[in-house]
Amino acid sequence: MAKDFGIGASSKRREDKRFLTGTGRYTDDMNKPGQAYVHFLRSDMASGRINGIDIAAAEAAPGVIKVFTSRDFEAVGGVPCGWQVTDRHGEPMKEPKHPVLAEGFVRHVGDPIAAVVAETRAQARDAAELIEVDLEELPAVVNLRAAVSGGTAVHPEAPDNLCYDWDFPAESKDAVDEAIRNAHHVTVLELVNNRLVANPMEPRAAIGEYDAADDQHTLWTTSQNPHVIRLLMGAFVLGIPEHKLRVVAPDVGGGFGSKIYHYAEEAFVTLAAKVLNRPVKWTSDRGEAFMSDAHGRDHVCKVELAMDAEGHFLALRSTTLANMGAYLSTFAPCIPTWLHGTLLAGNYKTPLIFTNVRAVFTNTVPVDAYRGAGRPEATYLIERTVDKAAREMGIDPAELRRRNFITQFPYQTPVAVEYDSGDYNATLDKVLEGSDRAGFEARKAESASRGKLRGYGLAHYIEACGIAPSSLVGALGARAGLxxxxxxxxxxxxxxxxxxxxxxxxxxxxxxxxxxxxxxxxxxxxxxxxxxxxxxxxxxxxxxxxxxxxxxxxxxxxxxxxxxxxxxxxxxxxxxxxxxxxxxxxxxxxxxxxxxxxxxxxxxxxxxxxxxxxxxxxxxxxxxxxxxxDPANFTYPSGAYACEVEVDPETGKVEVLSFTAADDFGNVVNPMIVEGQVHGGLAQGLGQALMEGCVYDENGQLITASFMDYAMPLAKDLPSFTVDNSACTPCTHNPLGVKGCGEAGAIGSPPALVNAVLDALSDYGIAHIDMPLTPSKVWAAIDAARPAAAAE
Incomplete structure (x- = not known):
């Protein structure tokens, strides 16, 4: 019997009343007495030397209060990074300064050069167009492989464009190499995890206030963690004692990771409010968001999975180029390392694992955590490789997974973390039943009668949530307790x-x-x-x-x-x-x-x-x-996902027919909210797999700079989801027995969809297509494979 009270009840969201009636209180809804507005003049070049800035005409424009350049920020620090990674040689990562306003050089399209504060937003924008910048264009580094092959450097202190070169676990390298050399079969896969823009419903905004009477600063901002903003900005950028700095994040319209970080605009409005002794407000428009919000993903990987004759996993080796963008965002260094490398065991008892990650600077927007943060990248890498291995070995994909599942808990993985609980067979059973795997062949035949190709794809995932304890993450480079x-x-x-x-x-x-x-x-x-x-x-x-x-x-x-x-x-x-x-x-x-x-x-x-x-x-x-x-360990949600698709071979269009999710979130407090969180994650994961992709040209110009070019899924693009979280193994080390649910859908859905599409195309011998699986990309793969398929 369903509960109607407390833990386990699907209580309606109390906050929705104000959101649905338009009485939510977001940062841009606020206007302070005497408020001024700021507009940032941003670089239209990906790489350039600033030879001079003439602000005279802008300063004389109607309504202008002050024009700021980097000279006004000489006494402050750069925007700090919150996580330090040590490379395989024991050296700390390269950490170039990230100035509030560009100092001497611009390093990505959207890098702020100057800022105009005026009485109105329109006056600030108009005046910014009067600023004359002598900007000498320099060669841009955009492609990851080209960035590490020598030549142009984004920062002089990183001449090879490497932030770090990281091995993990370093002691496993030789054993993994030997296992791969001696294996019965090795599956090899090269893949790309495409760059994404978070695009929450509410763009970022910030208001700085200053009270001279008690030297008190207040920042109103769209943030997922106001205390961290106060710590980073106060201590490392502006030098404001914490008792003199208040940070308020009121209602925030989505984040997906992009609002975790401390951004230059927050430091700017806080300092400008003191300089001008009046409130200063900034609200991003969507175009600014595309070139100033931290992006997500952007990995290029090679994976090798060694197996014995029965398909038991012996070793996994991966090498990754991870894009950092032009500067280090707050948590960027830990995403492809400690949040990625430590999840490479996945749901499987692979005895030997080794990974090398090279983090690369490019002339692009900084990259940081996006829903899942490292765990989607690890899961995609594993689950695509496992599916390819199943086809190469002639073993049913579900059976190959069962054969290698971890079944005894707690389980110490070879990549540092220890899983406390789970039942991967249970979630697989539920997803196979819920998706009617037994009836798939009949449905496939029906699609074929209409000239369509039907495919069924599986994926498992595990994620590490909570990001703690502080003693552990501190040893791994975190610059804050968690x-x-x-x-x-x-x-x-x-x-x-x-x-x-x-x-x-x-x-x-x-x-x-x-x-x-x-x-x-x-x-x-x-x-x-x-x-x-x-x-x-x-x-x-x-x-x-x-x-x-x-x-x-x-x-x-x-x-x-x-x-x-x-x-x-x-x-x-x-x-x-x-x-x-x-x-x-x-x-x-x-x-x-x-x-x-x-x-x-x-x-x-x-x-x-x-x-x-x-x-x-x-x-x-x-x-x-x-x-x-302070938790004793991470929590480890897990699950199994099944996706069924239909592909039109004449156009390459992929239609998602059904999607089934079976998750183990431990104890569930509100089933309705959990289901909603899974739905949202699935939409974002399927969006990445099908249509989303942030693209730069060779000069570092952002091609997908608006919703006209950057496609996101609509309701009509997605099926009704079947969600089941009844396979519950409670977390053993927190008092609620909960594990976390907010990112699961975005982690497990991309490989499930890609596996389904490749299953539909199996007769063509197509082993892999990189995301997003747009109609043109799928059609091109089919067209290229037609002669080989016909010859067979």
Whole structure:
């Protein structure tokens, strides 16, 4: 029977009322008294030397308050990177400065050169067109392979364009090489994980304010983690003490990773507000977003999978070129290393694994985490290779996976991490049944009767969520702790305010966090207020990304509620004149075991704040607790996905007919929200596989710079999804037993779709097509294969 309250209930999202009625409060909705506007003049060249800037005409333009150039930022630091990777030689990565405004050189189309602050947005934009920049164009480095082959350098301190050259695990290299040399069969695959633009519904925006009376700075911004912005910007860019800097992220309309990072525009408006002693506002338009928001993915890989005669995996070796873009974004270095290399075991007991990753600077927009962050890249690499291996070995793809599944937990992988729980056979069984794999051949024959090619594709995934503990990630190069914090404040009448360091930008925290607290305390969900996104109101927290909100942020809330209940039991024991050990708490009632004596939740709460009859000598008044939770391990959601497609061989058009997802998220707090998260991830993953792709020309010009050229899936492009999360193996090391669900769909769906398309094209002998599988690309592969297929 479905629950209608607390953990396990599909409670409607409380926050949706304001979003659906247009009363949400986003950064661009805010306008401050005396506010000015900034427009950034951005480079139209990918690489160039700034020989001079003439701002005189712009300064004289109507409404202009000030024109800023890099000279105004000489006393501040560059935008910092939050993760340092050490290369295979034991040397720290190359970390060129990322200036707020370009200093001497521009390094990608969209690099900000100057900024005009004016009374109106239109005046700022018009004045920016009057700035004369003597910009000498230089050769651009765009292609990853060309970037590392010698020649033009993006930064002088990285003459070979390498940020780092990383081996992992270094001690496995020789054994992996030998296993591949001696294997019965080796499957080899070269593939590209295409560059993406996140494109959340709400573009980035920022407002800087300064109060000279108390030297207080405030930044309003579209951020997934305001405390990290405060730390990075305050300590490393502007030199503002944290108690003098407030960062507020109000309602945020989606992020998908692109709003994790500290951006130059945030530092600019914060400093400009002080210089001008008035608020300064910036709102990105969609064109700016394409060339200033961090992009995602962009890997070129070669994979080799060694097997014995029965198809048991012996070793896996991969080499990757990972694009960093022109500068290092906040978490960019860890994406192709610690969030990618540590997941190369996938769901399989491959005994030997080795990977080499070279991170490369190019004259393109910086690349950082995008929904899944390293785990989609690892899963795509593994699952495409496993499917190709199944065809080469003549083994059913499902059977080859079963033959190599990890079945005993906990399981120590050869790539550092230890999986605590899972049941991969269970999710595979569910997806095969849910997708009616047994009836596929009949459906294929029906498609063939209409001249269409039908294909069925499988993929498994596992991801590492939570990104903790702090001691581990610190050893791996993180420059911040990755715990979470929560304060639970019980008010005198029994209502509750929860202050969380996690941030909600579409995940439904205001609903699910309230469900957790309501379930623990036996109080109505609507009596609980969730507060987040303001560094002046909530304890220091690490924000939301990596599917960490419930596993880490929710666990911090649980710890604080446990402390609240423990103290409340002491109060109740005193009021009921009983031993504390005899007090039970259930469904909002404190009772004395074996008696009919009890007190309601509200009575005890009131006593905590009106301590007329209170053990004042042993217990402080009030009912408020704060906790910091640093997990013992990552969490490891996993699942199996099945995709069925139809391909028109005359046009190359791919139609997704059905998609079935069977996920293991551990315990589920709100099934409806989980289903919605999976749906969103599937849409993004299928978008990457079918149509999305960020393209630069050889000069570094962004060809896909608008929605006219960058295609994203519409509802009509996708089927109704079948989602099943009943295969539950709870996480063993957090109090809720949850694992995380926000990124799963984007991780497992690209290889499932590509595998399905290649299954449909199997008669043509086509082994691989790189994403996105656009009609032209699929048709070209079919056309090139027709002579060979006809000859057979």
């Amino acid at each position: 715990y979470e914090a929560a304060t639970v404040r019980v008010n005198p009448t029994g209502s509750i305010s929860v202050f969380t360091g996690s941030h909600s930008h579409g995940q439904g925290h205001e609903t699910t966090f309230a469900q957790v607290v309501a379930d623990m305390l036996g109080v109505p969900e609507d009596s609980i207020d969730i507060v987040h996104g303001d560094t002046n109101r909530v304890p220091f927290g690490m924000g939301t990304y990596g599917s960490r909100s419930l596993a880490v942020g929710g666990s911090a809330i649980v710890k604080s509620v446990d402390k609240i209940v423990a103290k409340a039991k002491k109060i109740a024991a005193h009021l009921l004149e009983a031993a504390e050990s005899d007090i039970t708490f259930e469904n909002g009632q404190f009772s004395v075991q074996g008696t009919d004596k009890s007190l309601a939740w509200g009575e005890v709460c009131l006593a905590a704040y009106v301590p007329h009859k209170y053990p004042i000598e042993t217990l402080e008044p009030g009912l408020e607790e704060t906790s910091f939770y």
